[in-house]
Each structure stands twice: as structure tokens, then as C-alpha cells.
Amino acid sequence: MQLYNTLSAEQRAQLIEEAGQNRITLSFYQYANIEDPKKFRDDLFIVWSRLDALGRTYVAYEGINAQMSVPAENFEAFRETLEAYDFMKGIRLNVAVEQDDLSFLKLTVKVRNKIVADGLDDAAFDVTNKGIHLNAKEFNEMLNDPDVVLVDFRNHYESEVGHFTGAITPDVDTFRESLPIINDQLQDQKQSKKLLMYCTGGIRCEKASAYFKHQGFENVFQLEGGIIEYARQVKAEGLESKFIGKNFVFDHRLGERITNDIIANCHQCGKPCDTHINCANEACHLLFIQCDECHEKMHGCCSDPCLEIIQLPIDKQKEIRKGIQKGNLIFKKGKSDALKFKKERNVFEEVVPVKVATVSEIRKKKHERKILIGQGAHYFTKAAIAQFTITNSEVKVGDEVLITGPSTGEQRMVLNAFKVNGLNAETAKTDDKITFAVPFRIRLSDKLYLIKKEN
Structure with a gap:
């Protein structure tokens, strides 16, 4: 059986639309000892292809990290493919707060050195000595403790559109950058303060909590299941959401709304906005925040030069971007000089949110x-x-x-x-x-x- 995709994203989107079936977007991870990641990868690709499962998955000797889109009718069958492995029996599946049938348009399962690029030498410390896991209710209660230091272990473009009130939000592009920065900032608080951390789905905190305990932090806690699971529990139990704004996600949606607060601004005009897009110029593809008015005016582009390029014939556009490594622009994540109102902030400043009109309008x-x-x-x-x-x-x-x-x-x-x-x-x-x-x-x-x- 083939172990790669044969359909383009457009072809896959058309098939999904024509099928008219509801799909479930979910994520999961598990640290475990995988002896043969390549075989594990191939086995997953085969069984998931049969279930029409799509998404992005990384496997390594240390475990698995996945974000998936699965037909609702195949959800339980998909769970069975995971629980066929002892280390994934009873695994928690973080189901997305907001669903979109087109969240993923192809199935990618890749073998990596690590399931999260953390830059850490795992042999230098005990990665199993993790922090104490807290559910949503426990997390909310701990936020009232004056001796708590709350840290967001996501990147700047994620925390810019949504975060927990009072959190330290490092101005970094990657997870690995945040670890030494936070360690340096909190050197004097290792014994006196409780370090409370969170991320999108919990996986970054699994390694970060062990790292900070190794660095001498005595009281380390983490939000179990991350923001995704927190939002589910808040809704199910009628709790107050201490998270404001949007939760950035790494699929076609680029975000799911948790509360009606808008804490970011359009990078082009400065008005309150938290809608991320990628520049319509494929030679750029920059991730940035753009409001509806600027989207209409700029046709989804980040700058006038990009707007001029997309007016050219497709063949000419391909010729212009031939050989260009656009990755550097993609991962600037909203820090391009072309953006007049790019987010530049003090991570300790108090953010004043703007309430949007109605939930129904947003969704x-x-x-x-x-x-x-x-x-x-x-x-x-x-x-x-x-x-x-x-x-x-x-x-x-x-x-x-x-x-x-x-x-x-x-x-x-x-x-x-x-x-x-x-x-x-x-x-x-x-x-x-x-x-x-x-x-x-x-x-x-x-x-x-x-x-x-x-x-």
C-alpha cells in the first residue's frame, strides 16, 4: 500500500465538501519508548488512511505528537487504532473547541528526532520528574495564590491573541527560546514562588516542567491537557474562564475562540482584531493579523509589493518565487517590517481586552x-x-x-x-x-x- 499522499489540498477539499460528512478535529500526544519509529509511522499511515483520517503527526523514539481531523463516524475506530498500542491505552484526545471540516487536507506522518523541538539534552535530567498536573478548577484556584508565577510556554503570535490573565508571555518565535529566558528571569524565585505553566495541549509543559525542576524550582505545576482541555472543562462544569481571547491552533483554522475578548490588533490598521491569516502571495506566506476591512483592501496580502505580485499571471508568480526560501518569512510570525501595527509589547503589561459584539457573530x-x-x-x-x-x-x-x-x-x-x-x-x-x-x-x-x- 502507498505510504504517501496522492491528492492535492484542493482535490482533498473538494472530496470533503462533496462527501458532506462531519469531521472532528482533535489532538493528542504521548511520551513513550518507541523502538522502531519508521515502522510505527508506516503502520499508522496505513490504518489511518483506511479511516480517511487527515492531519499532521510526528513520531520519534520518545513518543508521538498529533493533530488530526477524523470523520465523526470513524471516531471510535480511530481511537481503537491508538489503543492497539499499550502505551496509548486510555489516551486523552483533546477535541477542538470549534470544529471545521477542512482543518486538515492531507495526512502527514513524519519521523523526527523529537516530537517537540525543545533543544534540550534529555540525558542531562530526569524527563519523567514532571510537575504536578492540575485540572481547570484546581488551576483557577491556584491563580488566586499570591505566591504563584504564571508562565505561558507558547510563542508570541499565540499569546498575542489569547492568554491567561496575569501570565508572563515571552516574546519568542519558538518554544526552545522561552526556556532559558524564563529560567533567567525567575532565578531569584526558585524557592519562594510556585511556578505554574500552560501551553496549547499540554505537551510542551510535560518537558518544560521536568526541565525547571532540574533547574532547582521546587514547586512546579502545569495545566493538564493545556488550553484545549481547560476550555472543555470550563464549559462542561460552568467554571469562570481565566483565559481570555483566542487559542491559536496549528491547522487551517489558525484559532478557536475561548471568550469574546479581543486583545490583539490588526497589524495593518491597528483596530482591534485577532484573525490570523497567511499572506496571499505564495512567495511570502507571512503569518499576520488582518481585519476584514484590510483583508478586502489588500486582498489578503501583507504589503503593497505582495498585492502587486498576486495580480500577475500564475506563471509569472511561479517564476518570481522560484528558488525563494520562504520559510524565514513564514516563521517571522507577524514581525515583518511591512506591518505598521505589528505587536511590540512589554510581556508584563496589563492587557485591556475589547469585547466583541456577540458570540454568534464571531462563530x-x-x-x-x-x-x-x-x-x-x-x-x-x-x-x-x-x-x-x-x-x-x-x-x-x-x-x-x-x-x-x-x-x-x-x-x-x-x-x-x-x-x-x-x-x-x-x-x-x-x-x-x-x-x-x-x-x-x-x-x-x-x-x-x-x-x-x-x-
């Missing part, structure tokens, strides 16, 4: 379904006209649609008028060519989706 995408109905049919040299071939279902005047593509990004609009096969019409059906005005340029690779609201 409106959760209550809608996108139906693929068309494919780009013609490339126009100027941004004014879009033409699609309707390949499925029908669309009517007044319908809301979504146009997506590698360069176009995601563009929503309401069809106030259109032509079908060159004539004014109210409805377009399968095999029709539909033409309508747009304020941007579409590509032949662009897809047309009909937005259906769900109650």
Missing part, C-alpha cells in the same frame, strides 16, 4: 456549510469580471458565495446580478457559464462555493 462560520458549485472558466487581465462553469447544483441572484484560490485567498460576496451564457438571468444550473462583476482578479484555479446557513 458564524461554524453555522454554515460551503458547497462547491463551480470552477474558474476564464482568466481576465483586469480585475473586474469573474466567469465560472457551474459543475454542481445551482446558484441564484441573492445567494452568498465564496471564491477561493491560491492567489485569490477567500473572497465572499453576494450575487446581486449575473449573466448565464452571455444573457441576464436569475438562476444558473449545472454546465452553465456564469459571469459577474468582482473587485478583484480571479484565476482558472479558483473555486466557487455556495454558502448555506445552518441553524
Whole structure:
């Protein structure tokens, strides 16, 4: 059996949309002694492929770390593939707070030296001597202790959109950078203070807590299951959420809302906003925060040069980015000089959150379904006209649609008028060519989706 993906992300997205099945986004990890990571990797790829499981997984001699998307109907079967291994029996699966059927579009299982890049010499200390695990209720109670120092062990672009009130949020790009910084900052508090730490799903704290105990910290505690499990317990038990804002996640969603607080700002205009996107220019792909108004104005780009590039023909764009190593830009994570309002902050400052209007407004995408109905049919040299071939279902005047593509990004609009096969019409059906005005340029690779609201 093949042990690699054969479908592109676009092809996979189309199959998911056409299948119309609900999927569950989840994550899990487990430290364990794996004798043959390569065989373990291949075995997982085979059984997960049969279940149509997608996602990103790292395996190493020290264990497994995974973020997955699984068809809801295959959820229990997926759990059984894990519990077939003794070290994963009873494993906790962190189910996402907000679900998106397109959170992952391919299955990747990679063998790595470590399941988290921590930069630590594991042989130098006892990695099993971890901190005390706390559930949500216990965590909330400990936050009231004046002798507690709360530390966020995530990166700056994660804590920028959401964190626990009063937490130290290191201004770092990677987890490994935060360890020596926090160790230096808290040297004088090893015996007098209780070190309380948290991260997204708990895995970073598993190693960090052992490291800090090795460094001489006597009282080390960690949030079990991280922010994901904390949010679940808060909702299930009716607890007060001490976490404000969004929890950044490493999939297509780029974040799931925990509370209605917006503690970040658009990196281009400065207005309150916590929506992360990647620059629409594939040669850049910078991760940054962009509000709806700037997204519409800049067509999902981080700068004017990038906006100019995406207006070029696809072949020309490929020629421009040929040989460019965009990784350095991707992992600058919102610190590009092109961003006027990039986040520069004192990690000890008090953040004043801005309340958003309503939860329903924030989560409106959760209550809608996108139906693929068309494919780009013609490339126009100027941004004014879009033409699609309707390949499925029908669309009517007044319908809301979504146009997506590698360069176009995601563009929503309401069809106030259109032509079908060159004539004014109210409805377009399968095999029709539909033409309508747009304020941007579409590509032949662009897809047309009909937005259906769900109650």
C-alpha cells in the first residue's frame, strides 16, 4: 500500500465538501519508548488512511505528537487504532473547541528526532520528574495564590491573541527560546514562588516542567491537557474562564475562540482584531493579523509589493518565487517590517481586552456549510469580471458565495446580478457559464462555493 499522499489540498477539499460528512478535529500526544519509529509511522499511515483520517503527526523514539481531523463516524475506530498500542491505552484526545471540516487536507506522518523541538539534552535530567498536573478548577484556584508565577510556554503570535490573565508571555518565535529566558528571569524565585505553566495541549509543559525542576524550582505545576482541555472543562462544569481571547491552533483554522475578548490588533490598521491569516502571495506566506476591512483592501496580502505580485499571471508568480526560501518569512510570525501595527509589547503589561459584539457573530462560520458549485472558466487581465462553469447544483441572484484560490485567498460576496451564457438571468444550473462583476482578479484555479446557513 502507498505510504504517501496522492491528492492535492484542493482535490482533498473538494472530496470533503462533496462527501458532506462531519469531521472532528482533535489532538493528542504521548511520551513513550518507541523502538522502531519508521515502522510505527508506516503502520499508522496505513490504518489511518483506511479511516480517511487527515492531519499532521510526528513520531520519534520518545513518543508521538498529533493533530488530526477524523470523520465523526470513524471516531471510535480511530481511537481503537491508538489503543492497539499499550502505551496509548486510555489516551486523552483533546477535541477542538470549534470544529471545521477542512482543518486538515492531507495526512502527514513524519519521523523526527523529537516530537517537540525543545533543544534540550534529555540525558542531562530526569524527563519523567514532571510537575504536578492540575485540572481547570484546581488551576483557577491556584491563580488566586499570591505566591504563584504564571508562565505561558507558547510563542508570541499565540499569546498575542489569547492568554491567561496575569501570565508572563515571552516574546519568542519558538518554544526552545522561552526556556532559558524564563529560567533567567525567575532565578531569584526558585524557592519562594510556585511556578505554574500552560501551553496549547499540554505537551510542551510535560518537558518544560521536568526541565525547571532540574533547574532547582521546587514547586512546579502545569495545566493538564493545556488550553484545549481547560476550555472543555470550563464549559462542561460552568467554571469562570481565566483565559481570555483566542487559542491559536496549528491547522487551517489558525484559532478557536475561548471568550469574546479581543486583545490583539490588526497589524495593518491597528483596530482591534485577532484573525490570523497567511499572506496571499505564495512567495511570502507571512503569518499576520488582518481585519476584514484590510483583508478586502489588500486582498489578503501583507504589503503593497505582495498585492502587486498576486495580480500577475500564475506563471509569472511561479517564476518570481522560484528558488525563494520562504520559510524565514513564514516563521517571522507577524514581525515583518511591512506591518505598521505589528505587536511590540512589554510581556508584563496589563492587557485591556475589547469585547466583541456577540458570540454568534464571531462563530458564524461554524453555522454554515460551503458547497462547491463551480470552477474558474476564464482568466481576465483586469480585475473586474469573474466567469465560472457551474459543475454542481445551482446558484441564484441573492445567494452568498465564496471564491477561493491560491492567489485569490477567500473572497465572499453576494450575487446581486449575473449573466448565464452571455444573457441576464436569475438562476444558473449545472454546465452553465456564469459571469459577474468582482473587485478583484480571479484565476482558472479558483473555486466557487455556495454558502448555506445552518441553524
